[in-house]
Amino acid sequence: MQTHPIRLLRITGLMDGISLLILLGIAMPLKYVWGFDKAVSIVGAIHGGIFILYAIAILYAAIRVKWSLLWPAAAMLAAFIPLANFILEWQLRKAQDKFTVKPFNYAVLVYSIVFFSFFDLFSQLPVMSTFATSVGATSFIAGFVIGIYSLSNTLGNIISGILTDKTGPFKILMAGLVLSSASLLLYHLVDQPAILIAVRIIHGFVAGLIVPAAFTFSANTTKQNQQGKKVANIGSFVGLAAVIGPAFSGIMASKTSVPAVFTFVAVLGFSLAVLAAIFLGKHEPMKKTEGNTSSVNGTFMNTGMLKAFGGAFFLMFSQGVIAYLLPLHVQELGYDSRMSGTLMSTFGIIAIIVFVLPTNRIFDRVAPSLTMGVGMGLMGISQLLISQSATTLALYSVLGLYGIGFAFLFPSINTMLIQSTPPELRGKAYGYFYAFFSLGVVAGSTVLGWLTLSIVQEFMCTGVVLLLFAVLFGWNRRKLAVNTQ
Structure with missing residues (x-):
């Protein structure tokens, strides 16, 4: 039995x-x-x-x-x-x-693979800079070590998308899982900055293979009228990774070591690779659309695609700003640094709740341009309100509002991308899509650092930019809805 x-x-x-x-x-x-x-x-x-x-x-x-x-x-x-x-x-x-x-529900296995990919990413955040300095890296090299991962990850995303359309998502997904898990074990060999840089380039590149292939696999095996809800379910696993990953690595690194933390993550990756080899190979994604591919006029770049790319960039641009400015703002207000972590966890938990509740049905019933505009608008308003928030209650309330905006924007841009591409081009589309994700993080955490503005002014600047693009991306949604049906 x-x-x-x-x-x-x-x-x-x-x-x-x-x-x-x-x-x-x-x-x-x-x-x-x-x-x-x-x-x-x-x-x-x-x-x-x-x-x-x-x-x-x-x-x-x-x-x-x-x-x-x-x-x-x-x-x-x-x-x-x-x-x-x-x-x-x-x-x-x-x-x-x-x-x-x-x-056995293969869809949940795909969700879990997405969780692993983002868990791998978020578990690096609390420990990578200190690990770099522990092997002799200067402050500049430590920052470079963090940034080079995102750049090589961008290249991995693009190549994953191209290869996914040529060979199918399953093979690229398996390659990404195995190679990414193996690359995590390379941190045991790091004893000087040069080796760490090399490992980060390898790790970032092979980790970039996973997400475009996983999202393509999910999109191409889902009925058209269920895409939004399924993307929201995937978003809940991304949110879980954002909440659990930093806490896990921070606690485990303090009790063992950073390479040991990555070894634990690698074991999880290898375990998923075994499950994927057993169960996912039986489910080949559909090769053609459920209608006529002329819905995108035979072109790769169309209005919906460009909006999805722009949404991905500004979603992670906003995240980069939060990661860069929120700890400084909290410190400036005189609060303990631990509050920054709990504030970020608050936004993640609220986003997960929106993802898993029946509210996720809205993404299949409302035009994605509209929910995208609402999500980006809420994130923009949140950025403006953070700059004016000085009490604990105000900060937690604003980060909760930010979480709702994030939960609206993430499924919307994914649904828009799916509706704007036929399956035979979807891998390439997701490759560029997640490349814009990576570039958004880099831009959000660095561009504002070059400006001679106060923290409050930088939050306000970000909020205004998000609100402007919320209006721009939400405009003319009727025409988009016609073109993507």
Whole structure:
């Protein structure tokens, strides 16, 4: 008889909870009170291995069990809170018989691969600059190490898109998973800045292969009237990665090492590669559109495509501004630096809620240009309000509004891209689309740094730019709707 996926989750969850208590209650006192340094290294490595098993069990349960996505989200968060695993196990034991096991849902596996790709990205944020300086990099080289990843990732996105249209998304997806996971292990070889730069170039390039292929696979295996909702579901996994990734790497790096953190991420990637090889190869995406490809007039660049690219750029431009200015603004107001992290988590959690609630149906019922304009407009208003916010309540409220804007904009630009391209060009389209994502991050975090403006003025400048483009991208949506049907 097959073991229920929730039973596997409960068992691995208890193991993870016990190992966390041993790490915190025994190993850390042995190190910091009695000077036995190896205790944390040994127990930390064991706990890390168990955590990977637990993460795989969460992934397997999410794929096989018919339940709300809030359950796997709660299970992942429980791994970072002492005793939370035991409370979760108690709740799951009572609810287990209520959940039915369903056939393997390959769509959730695609979502999980997208989660891995963004989890890999977000787990680098808290540790990469300090890791660079630990191997002898100057402040300039440390910044270069972070930026070079995005540039090589952009090239990987473009090449992934081109190859996806030629060979199909499955092969590129498998190559990206295996090569990206292998590149994470290269950080163990880093002992000087030059080697770190080389590893970052390799890592950024091969990681760039995954997302365009994954989104193309998802788009080409989904019915036309369900694209928006499915993109919103994918967005919830991106949001989970944004919330969990930095916390995971920050905590694990403090207990083990940065290369060890990347090893854990690599194990997750290799596990997904195995699952993909078993299950995804059976699902070949459709080769032709469900109608006539003349809907895009036989051209690659059309109005909808350009709007999608522009939306991707300004979405991540805004993110880059938030990452650059928010910590400085919070510090200037006299708050603890930890508040910046909780504010960013707030926007991510609000975005996930919008993604998973029935509100995601709006992306299949309303023209994407309209929801795109609303999303970008809300993000622009949020940037303006951040500049005027000085209290804790105001900051959290504004970041919540920003999360709603993000949750509207991300599915809208993806839906617009899907509607504006036939399947045979969709890989190339997604390649350029995510190249604009990477360029937006770089632009948002660097362009404002060149301007001689105050923090408040930079927030206001960003808000005005977003509002102007919200009006521009939302304009003439009736004509776009006609052209993309």
